[in-house]
Amino acid sequence: xxxNDILDSLFPAGHAVDVANSVITGQAQTAQGPVAVLGxxxxxxxxHAMALALADFIxxxxxxxxxxxLVFLVDTSGQALSRSQELLCLNGSLAxxxxxxxLARRQGHASFSLVTAxxxxxxxxxxxxxxxxxxxxxxxxxxxxxxxxMARVTKIAHERLVExxxxxPIFAPGAESYVRMGGIEAIWPAASAELLERxxxxxxxxxxxxxxxxxxxxSRGGRQLAAGVAKMVQNTVLGx
Amino acid sequence: METLxxxxxxxxxxxxxxxxxxxxxxxxxxxxxxxxGDAATICQISIKTSARGFGETWRAVLGSFAAAHAAGGxxxxxxxMGATPAVVSLRLAQxxxxxxxGGQ
Amino acid sequence: MNPSLxxxxxxxxxxxxxxxxxxxxxxxxxxxxxPAEAQPSPHLAQLDLPGAFDxxxxxxxxxxxxxxxxxxxxxxxxxxxxxxxxHGAKIVGLLRRAVKEKPAAVLFLIDSGGVRLHEANAGxxxxxxxxxxxxxxxxxxxxxxxxxxxxxxAFGGMGIVAKLCSAILMSEEGRLALSGPEVxxxxxxxxxxxxxxxxxxxxxxxxxxxxxxxxxxxxxxxDLAAFRTGATxxxxxxxxxxxxxxxxxxxxxxxxxxxxxxxxxxxGLDVWAALGVTQPESVPLLDRDSLVxxxxxxxx
Numbered sequence: 001x002x003x004n005d006i007l008d009s010l011f012p013a014g015h016a017v018d019v020a021n022s023v024i025t026g027q028a029q030t031a032q033g034p035v036a037v038l039g040x041x042x043x044x045x046x047x048h049a050m051a052l053a054l055a056d057f058i059x060x061x062x063x064x065x066x067x068x069x070l071v072f073l074v075d076t077s078g079q080a081l082s083r084s085q086e087l088l089c090l091n092g093s094l095a096x097x098x099x100x101x102x103l104a105r106r107q108g109h110a111s112f113s114l115v116t117a118x119x120x121x122x123x124x125x126x127x128x129x130x131x132x133x134x135x136x137x138x139x140x141x142x143x144x145x146x147x148x149x150m151a152r153v154t155k156i157a158h159e160r161l162v163e164x165x166x167x168x169p170i171f172a173p174g175a176e177s178y179v180r181m182g183g184i185e186a187i188w189p190a191a192s193a194e195l196l197e198r199x200x201x202x203x204x205x206x207x208x209x210x211x212x213x214x215x216x217x218x219s220r221g222g223r224q225l226a227a228g229v230a231k232m233v234q235n236t237v238l239g240x
Numbered sequence: 241m242e243t244l245x246x247x248x249x250x251x252x253x254x255x256x257x258x259x260x261x262x263x264x265x266x267x268x269x270x271x272x273x274x275x276x277g278d279a280a281t282i283c284q285i286s287i288k289t290s291a292r293g294f295g296e297t298w299r300a301v302l303g304s305f306a307a308a309h310a311a312g313g314x315x316x317x318x319x320x321m322g323a324t325p326a327v328v329s330l331r332l333a334q335x336x337x338x339x340x341x342g343g344q
Numbered sequence: 345m346n347p348s349l350x351x352x353x354x355x356x357x358x359x360x361x362x363x364x365x366x367x368x369x370x371x372x373x374x375x376x377x378x379p380a381e382a383q384p385s386p387h388l389a390q391l392d393l394p395g396a397f398d399x400x401x402x403x404x405x406x407x408x409x410x411x412x413x414x415x416x417x418x419x420x421x422x423x424x425x426x427x428x429x430x431h432g433a434k435i436v437g438l439l440r441r442a443v444k445e446k447p448a449a450v451l452f453l454i455d456s457g458g459v460r461l462h463e464a465n466a467g468x469x470x471x472x473x474x475x476x477x478x479x480x481x482x483x484x485x486x487x488x489x490x491x492x493x494x495x496x497x498a499f500g501g502m503g504i505v506a507k508l509c510s511a512i513l514m515s516e517e518g519r520l521a522l523s524g525p526e527v528x529x530x531x532x533x534x535x536x537x538x539x540x541x542x543x544x545x546x547x548x549x550x551x552x553x554x555x556x557x558x559x560x561x562x563x564x565x566x567d568l569a570a571f572r573t574g575a576t577x578x579x580x581x582x583x584x585x586x587x588x589x590x591x592x593x594x595x596x597x598x599x600x601x602x603x604x605x606x607x608x609x610x611x612g613l614d615v616w617a618a619l620g621v622t623q624p625e626s627v628p629l630l631d632r633d634s635l636v637x638x639x640x641x642x643x644x
Contacts, residue, residue, distance in 0.1 A: 125472055144468050214473065
């Protein structure tokens, strides 16, 4: 599905979106009013320029359209892999982008992200996972690493990983695992205006926004330890 | 990974302070946690090790530790990533000293 | 800040627990979820690997020069300090506790390659939770200070986390980046990044380079006492700013200007020359104090 088809399906009332250097920025009409649309396409490997373009657009939106919801479209294969990118501290530009998403939230901008094709590691961390909630299209690829590469790095037999992946969402690639782990709210069978309106309504009605992902992971049975551990750390009474 | 459990007779520890941890689960290293056990003249040791098939070596190293030290009344838990017998003996002595409030 | 070699205790070589002991006021540390009360990761056991009782991160409360602080210290020797489910949840819990209890700071002793692949999805989501929790603590007025000088540096998602902190204190031995040189070499080829060229790796990711570029606030000796002094001095002069549009606009401009000026360069040597360092090849040989003096003399 092309980006334009996705945009037409999500925003039948109209959208005006630019794509430059795989970065999406623009506006769209919804039943709740105008929303900012931003993100990446073509399995972008996020580099400094892309991160700064997205950050710029978020800061402009915060300044010029207070409270306007942010809809992130995520298609990233991760981060750009090059020496010159690392030389200028690529993690710093990704952190800056994440800070901008966070500022928008604090200034009352509801947000959610939709993984349209790929969501991998650093690229996903810097904006998709920073939104209030994340959703994914049914055929989206969400992962840190595929199982063959994981087998190579961890020196665990590929067959063993495949076998365990069938029952364990802890490391099995795929959007379904992320739903069970609480990282993704829900999977959409296809890009649809109805699902978008519903997600948008949920986003604007949720205030204040707190990170509920551990609780979701627990109630969905995918991440059974994190919520309890974090709670214990918060509540442990320490001796003098 | 292999899980091993041993119980050795050992003279009671002279003094018990707080649970003590020594070492790190890194390559060629191990961590040892000493806590209070349930019998005053027994040193109970459980091991999880990445290296399979060294049960008899462990028995020998741990047995001589329990014989040479007053380690009764302790429950010792070990997570191992292929430490040599020399490293195991050293860390055990450190952990026991710390458990008795000795520190380093 | 330049202790003799005889009295130095290397941060790089110390364990997470030894770093905490060297950093905080003597005897002040109280561990939360200590090893005797914790269980190793069941996910590692399922993959037939021994875990660690603290899952590779030590957390708790203590004092730094008399001030109440929280501390989280990653153990680089265990699974490369990587973040798994329990490891991540301990850090998130500590940061959330900081929002309520408002210690003078959270000291984050980062020594990590990022996500623990054996628990990849749990690790990635946990890092995202840490990112938000760091920003929540800072928005509540609690500075979060990253201390980077361990053998695993701060890479992957933990590199992003480090840059979300109020400031980073680094030693020359510390490394800070997103992708590890090995990953770049594997994917893009040895011509792009020769991961075995240690000098090159340090010129791209090391503490001196990050300090010259302003990506870390302070460069300290590879010494427990130097990190303690550095963190104390940093906090004495720091007031946590409220998150603001103006602050992020300023940062945005600085990052854009920097990308325009240095974006095409591929080696620290070239960047340092462009910064105005007259003898860039001498930088790797300078001691800490000389390098700080060099940076202070650079044109701004």
